[in-house]
Amino acid sequence: MGLLLLLLLFLVFISSPAQLPEEDLTNFPDKMKSFISYPSDCEFPIENLPYGVFSTDANPTPRIGVAIGDQVLDLTVVKHLFNGPLLGDRQAVFDQPTLNDFMALGHLAWAEARAVLQRILSVDDQTLQGDASLQDRAFVPLSSVKMHLPANIGDYTDFYSSIHHATNVGIMFRGKENALMPNWKHLPVGYHGRASSIVISGTPVRRPHGQTAPVEGQPPVFGPCRLLDFELEVGFFVGPGNELGQPIPAEKAHEHIFGFVLVNDWSARDIQKWEYVPLGPFLAKNFATTISPWVVTTLALSQFTVPNFPQDPEPLSYLKHSDPFNFDINLEVDIKPPDAALPSTIVRSNYKYLYWTAKQQLAHHTVTGCNLRPGDMLASGTISGEVELTECLPQMKTHNIYLVLQEPDSFGSMLELSWKGTKQVQLIGGSTRKFIQDGDEVILRGASIHFTVNLRHVFYLKYNLKLRKSRKLSSLNI
16 A cells, blocks of 8 residues: 555535535534445545546446545436535536536535535435435446546646745756746746646656757757656646636635646656747647546645745735645655556655745736636646755755755656756666656655544545657657
8 A cells, every 4th residue: 555545634624604504514523424435544535525527438428526435426416416505506517527617606606515415425314325226326436437637628827836846946057046036936937838738647648759959059959858757736726717807816816716636747858948948838848737637625625724835025915815725735756667566756745835825826817817717727836845955955045045954855856856867766676767768657646634533534636647658750749
C-alpha cells in the first residue's frame, strides 16, 4: 500500500448555519457514517464525495457521478431526491454530460447538494438504504467506470504562484540576485493556456516536436523534445462566472470556486527555452495538460484551511481577503519506468506553500473586467516547497525571502530536481532520470491529513499516465 493510502484525515464542511439545510450532517462528525461499507483508509469516504463524469460499457453515455467507497452514485438515477429550495426545480443539471450547469448554480446550491448526498448516503437514512431496487440502478462499481473530463473547459489559465519554484527557476537562469522578477510579489503572474489539449488521467501523452537551439549561437533545429518535464500543480474549476466588465472581488471569490483537481502542465523545456522570449511559453505548453478525474469540492476541503502564506510587501487592495484560503494538501509525484517493478517517489510538496491564493488568482484574473465562465480552469503553477541547503541552492536571502532548510525532493519539477540537467535523480532499482523518458509513468497524488478520535478517513486525488514514444515526424503528431 502506498504512502498516501496510509494518511489519516477527516473532511468536514464548514459553513454558517443559515446557508445549510437543517438535515446537514457535516457539522456532526460523530454521525458521519455511510451505509456503504468501506475501510478506514478509503479514498472516497462520506466526508469527501467528489464529483466526476463517467460512463460504463453497459451505458456509454457520459454522466455525472459521486464517488463513495468503491462505488459511484449515478446522479441521473437519484436526481429526484434533490428536492430542496435551490435544486428542486433544477434537477436537470444532473442529467448533463458535464458538470458545467451544476457549477453555474453557485455555492449555496452546492451546499444543498452536499447536504442531500450526505443524508441519503448516511447509515441513519433509509431513502437509498431501504430501497434495493433504487440501489441496484444507482450504484456502479468504481472499478467498472470509464472517466471523462468533468467539465467542458472553455478557457484555461496557468499561474506561477509558488515562490519557492519561482525562486529556484530564477536562480538557475538569472542568478540569486535577480531570482524574482520585480513584479512577482505584487501580482499573481499567469498566462493563458490551451484548453483543447486538457486531457483526463490515463490519456497517453506523446513527446512533442518543435524548434530547439541545442547549441548556443547556432541555428535552431527541428525534432522531438529531449527535455520533457512534469509540473506538479493543483487547479480549480470556476463556478458562476461574471459579466464582462465586472470584476470579482477577492473577498467574494470563494463563491466562484467549485472544486479542485491535480494538474500536470507538461512542459517541453528545450522548446520553451528557445521560444519564450518575448511573449512566454507557447508550443512548449500547448500539447497536453493532464488533470485528475474527480473534482474535490471547496466545501470538502474547508476543514483543511491553514493560514495564507505571508505576503511582503502587502498586496494592493483588490488582492486582499481576510479569510484563510490556503489548504494543507500533501502532494507527491512518482515515476515508474516501463521496466520497473515499483514506482519511485521523487517529490513531496504541499499546496500550502503557494504564495498567491486561489482567491487572489481569480480576483486578479477578473480585475480588468475579464469574464470567466462556468467550467473554466485556473491552475496554480508548479508547487515546490521550502528547500534544503544543497550544492545547488546554498543558504541565502533573496528579495527578503529567507529560504528555510528542507528536503530537496520538495521541488515540483524535473527542471528543479535535476537542477537544469546537472544532477541525476535516483530511482528505485538503480536507474536515474534528468527528465522524462519514453514509457515512463508519472503518478501524482494529493492528500489532506486530519486526526480525530475514533474516526479516520483517507481522501486523495490521484492520476497517472504513461508517456508514449513519439512517432516519426508526420502531419499527425506535430
